[in-house]
Amino acid sequence: MKLISRTEEIILVTVYKLGKKAYGVAISDHIAQKTGLNWKFGSIYSPLGRLVENGYLRAIEGEPTPERGGRRKIYYEPTESGIKALKEIQKVNSAVWIDMPGFETEK
Amino acid sequence: MINKKTTYPGVPVIAERILKLFSDDLENTKSGDFEEEYNENIKLYGVKKAKLLYRRQILKSIPAAAGQSIYRSLIMFKNYLRIAYRNFANNKVFSSINILGLSIGMAVCLVIIQYVVREMSYDKFHENGKNIFRLRTDSITDGKLTDSGADCVAAAGKAVFEDFPEVLDYVKLSRTSAGGIFAHKERKLEFREERVYFATSSMFNIFSFEMLLGDAEKALSEPNNILISRSIAEKYFKEDNDPIGKSLSFNGVLDYSVMGVFEDIPDESHMKFDILTSFPTMLRYGDWVENSWAYTTFYTYLLLKDGTDPVDLEIRINESIKSQVEEIRKEWGFKPVLKLQHLQDIHLRSNHVREIEQNGDFRLVYFMLIIAFFVLGIAWINYINLSTARSLTRAKEVGVRKVMGAFRYQLIKQFLTEFMLLNLIAAAISIMIMQIALPYFNAFTDMHISFTLWLSASFWAGFILLILTGGLLSGFYPAIFLSSFRPISILKGKLINSVKGRGLRKGLVGFQFASSVLLIICTLTVQQQLRYLQKKDLGIDVEQTLILKGATVSADRSRETYVKRVETFKNELQKNPSVISTSISNFVPSEDVWLILGARKVTDTVERQKEYHIMRVDHDFFDLYDMEMISGRAFSKDFQSDERAVIVNETALDHLGFSDPESALDQEIIMKNNEFKIIGVVKNYNQESLKEAFEPTLFYLTDLIRGRCAIKLNTGNISETISYIKNTWDNYYPGNPFDYFFLDENYHALYDSERQFGKMFGLFALFAIIIACLGLFGLSYFTTIQRIKEIGIRKVLGASEMSLVRLLTRELTVIIAVSNIIAWPAAGFLMVKWLQEFAFRINLSWKVFFTGFAVTFIIAMITVGYQSLRAALSNPVNSLRHE
Structure with a gap:
């Protein structure tokens, strides 16, 4: 399988977790909530674009809303190969981490 | 679907616009994210903080967005390159004219830049x-x-x-x-x-x-x-x-x-x-x-x-x-x-007397830069003209791309890419041309330009900048023009009106002609002046004269032995039948006279003293150079008193304040506190280069000279005579190297830099004209193709071939006439400036201006006439069959 970048991985996971509600603001908020990483929109668009291009995500246009200045939301949703990729990433990750010795606890 | 934007009050739109500059694919939908967050933040923190956060969000998004758009444009770029390649390969006339013209133009530019850089770099290496x-x-x-x-x-x-x-x-x-x-x-x-x-x-x-x-x-x-x-x-x-x-x-x-x-x-x-x-x-x-x-x-x-x-x-x-x-x-x-x-x-x-060495001239540097500009400019204009003239061929492609969703700026980008590619190919070829042609160029112009700029980073930066800016400037108009077509009218098969852009094309062709005329006039005038410099009667005879550089190592400790040795040396030389006469003087004609002394009439006060060039000569001087005395006599051995005599030239006569040559005879002048009697007036001759006017000069007699020994030879066996002279020299002046030159060559050498300039100018002007002709050829080629149906119909309706040729060339005649009228005063102005350098110069002749017109006219008529004639002679059946 093709390994995707760490950034792409985080975004792919987030999109999956958000289910039907994954769009720009939501993704960015979720990542900020869970990890404390304050990613700007600019930096999530590129990986999102790449994920779409590689067929892991598909983009669906939503309804325009007034608070967006009349512009549509773009919702993202994992495709089948996206879900497959997620499974493999999980497998690889846990395989890598499983025999990780614990850190020595500091006092 | 809500199309109208219901912008909440106070969205700082400008920041968003900036972001869009960096990003191609930031569609409306996505940037809605920014606005949504902004509105959220207003609720949370108030408008002020929200604006701040919004701006920060936008600014920090720029790097990633820009990176993405570069990545995307690279993919498109590959497509542009492929299309560019297909276009070049498809239309060989178009691409070869452009590449050939551009690469010649750039090669000329490179040579000139090299020359200019060298001229400008004088004395720049001193730390202080x-x-x-x-x-x-x-x-x-x-x-x-x-x-x-x-x-x-x-x-x-x-x-x-x-x-x-x-x-x-x-x-x-x-x-x-x-x-x-x-x-x-x-x-x-x-x-x-x-x-x-x-x-x-x-x-x-x-x-x-x-x-x-x-x-x-x-x-x-x-x-x-x-x-x-x-x-x-x-x-x-x-x-x-x-x-x-x-x-x-x-x-x-x-x-x-x-x-x-x-x-x-x-x-x-x-x-x-x-x-x-x-x-x-x-x-x-x-x-x-x-x-x-x-x-x-x-x-x-x-x-x-x-x-x-x-x-x-x-x-x-x-x-x-x-x-x-x-x-x-x-x-x-x-x-x-x-x-x-x-x-x-x-x-x-700096152009003063007694400069350490012959200096350069910033005017020549500017002249060269002007040529570089013209040559390259003409090549770029070719691109503009050809690509707009053949717009019909690209129109379908533009239409299809637009239908497929291409934005106009993408099309502009595509055309610019194509032109840049053309420029880069030309640049690479021009460097090759330079490498191959430079030795020939140096041999032709007798210069020593070596392509040392290879090593300098600033040169590459400059060269690339030149290509980019020039390329952008000249590529921009065609790109805008080509991308402006409306897909509906193109794809419906409606004929694009090729009138559009014709005014500009006419103007640009006019510019090309004007610069060609200018260059022709300048080249011819420079050549005429150079010929004049070499042909002008100097007032003296300089043929067949060998000049020995004087003996400075001498065994003579007294004046008597020194003078005696000189005498016997001269006599010994005279024994050879090939030697007509010999003369020793401190300077020979063609040399700068740096010995300058003040002198005046005895009757004048010291305030009236002026400075004179001083020539110290012997008895044979005036005879050897065949100088004309307009009154009095030359120095003669028959007059013992000639030790205290002086001969003046016409200018000196004037400076001393004598009204006519006869009245000056036997008058006394004071020089270096000694009195001298004027015994003769010699006609002015050109001692120095024809750039200088006649200098006031005094000649006096002395036998203690170590300067130059002139030997007049007849047309015998020169090399045998020279070896005879060398032997005699070695006998009389052992320890002195035998160095000599020929007088006419020395005069010739005075104009080396002018000749170089003339040759460079002529060569580059020729290139400029060739490039302009290439462009004209291409332009008429494409326009006649476009008018082929019109020609067919006219022919069917009974137009004669000659009237068709006249129709097709009429416009050009007007352009040539107008561009000549513009170029003439400019050329006249430049050449008057250049000629001012010379004290002795030709007058600008109307013939040169007429030649400029005739040459451009004939060349243009041949190039365009050929195309027109071919079109006029073709069988209308071929062009009209498909209608």
Whole structure:
């Protein structure tokens, strides 16, 4: 399988977790909530674009809303190969981490 | 679907626009995210903070967005390149005309840039460069500028250095009697060295010439020391690596000790010297070399403190020397005025008498830059014209791309990419052309341009910048033009109106013609002037004259033996039947007369004294050069009194204040406190190059001359005669190298730089015209193709072939006429400027202007006429069959 970048991985996971509600603001908020990483929109668009291009995500246009200045939301949703990729990433990750010795606890 | 934007109050739209600049694919939908967050933040933190956060969000998004859009555009770029390649391959006329024209244009540009860079780089290598000034002297007599020398009076340098604290250091150089024959006695090596100067001790502190061995300052402060260049050291001392302390004999009378070796002086220095003799050595000529305010020929350079205002300093210097100036005026009749001149202005902007060497001329540099601009400009114009003229062929592609969703800016980008690619290919070819053609070019123009700019990063930066800006400028219009087509009308098969853009095309073709006419007129005028320089009657006979450089090493210790040796040497030469006559003088025609003295009528006061060029000659001088006496007689051995006689030329006659040649005879003049009687007036002749007017010149007789020996030969076996002369020379003047030149060649050499300029100009003008013709050929090719149906219909309706040709060429005739009218005054102006350089010059002739018109007209008619004729002769069936 093709390994995707760490950034792409985080975004792919987030999109999956958000289910039907994954769009720009939501993704960015979720990542900020869970990890404390304050990613700007600019930096999530590129990986999102790449994920779409590689067929892991598909983009669906939503309804325009007034608070967006009349512009549509773009919702993202994992495709089948996206879900497959997620499974493999999980497998690889846990395989890598499983025999990780614990850190020595500091006092 | 809500189309209208319901923007909440206060969205800072500008920030969003900035972001869009960096990102292609930031569609409306996505940037909605920004606005949504903004509105959320208003609720949370209030408007002010929200705006701040919004801006921050946008700004920080830029890098990632830009990265993405570069990534995307690379994918498109690959497609653009492929299409570009297909287009080039598809239309070979179009692409070869463009590439050929551009690469020739760029190659010409490269050569010119190389030339210009070299001219501009003179004296730039000195660390103190910007603070070094040359102090030179103007002489004012009777309120008029009578002499404007590159050199300075002897005492000025030191005085200025001592009186003004902002003058940190000074150096004084003199060439007077510094050159001569240097010999290594043990090795029996003797050579005539001419680039020799006396120099004071600060020479190497002020200038950044590189010392290899020895302490320059110490060496130059004691008498009889010399510093030599690396090549001189190799010449005299060969494998001996340590010449320090060894001695070289000078003119057989003095021994100089070598106290240092310096690196050879770079070409880009306005002064080049091989040997420096310590200035105290010069004191043996008298202490005037230190403290005279009247004798010039001392090149003086000052090192000023940072930030000194040279204009102000110059005024204060002249203020401070008032008393000395007054003394000089009383005694000599002229007032010396000191002038400051920036070191780095000397090579291109200084044209005084007694310059150290022939300087360049910034006007020529500008002329060259103008040509470079024209040549490259013409090539770029070809692209504009050809690509807009054949827009019909690209129109379908534009239509399809637009239908498929291409934005206009993407199309512009595509066309620009294509043009840039064309430029890059041309640039690569131009460098190859340069590499191959440079040796031929150097041989043709007798220049030594080498492509050294390879190594300089700033050159590459400049070259790329040039291609980019020029490319963008000339590629932009076609790109805008081509991308403007409306897909509906194109794809419906509606004929695109090719009238659009025709006005601009006409203008640009007009520009090409105007510049071609300008270049033709300039080239022809320059050639005419050069021919005139070589053909003009100098007033003297310079053919078949061999000039020996004088003997400076002499065994004669007394005047009698010296004179006797000269006499017997001349007689010995005369014995050879090929030798017609011989004459010795301090200067021969074609040389700069640097010996200048003040003189006046006996009856005049000292205030009326003027300066005259002094020629010291022997009895045979006037006869040998076949000079015409307009009154009186030449020097003669029959008159013992000729020792105190002087012959003047017409200009001197005028300066002395005599009304006609007859009345001057037997009048007395005072020169150097001695009285001389005028015995003859000689017709003016061109002693120096035709750039200079006739100088007032006095000739007097002396037998103690060591300058030049002229030998008039008949057309016998030249090489045999020369070997006879050499043998005689070696017998009479052992220890002196046998150096000679031919007088006519020396005259010829005076115009070397003009000839180079003429050749370069002519060559580049030719290229410019060729490129313009290429463009015209292409343009008429495409326009006739587009009008082929019109021609067919006209023919069917009965138009004759001639009337069709006339129809197709009429427009061009008008363009050529208009561009000639524009180019003529410009060319006239430039050429009048250039001709002003020469005291003797041709008048601009109407024939040249007419030739400019005729040449462009004929060439244009041939190129366009051929296409038109072909179109007119073709069978209308072929062009109309498909309708």
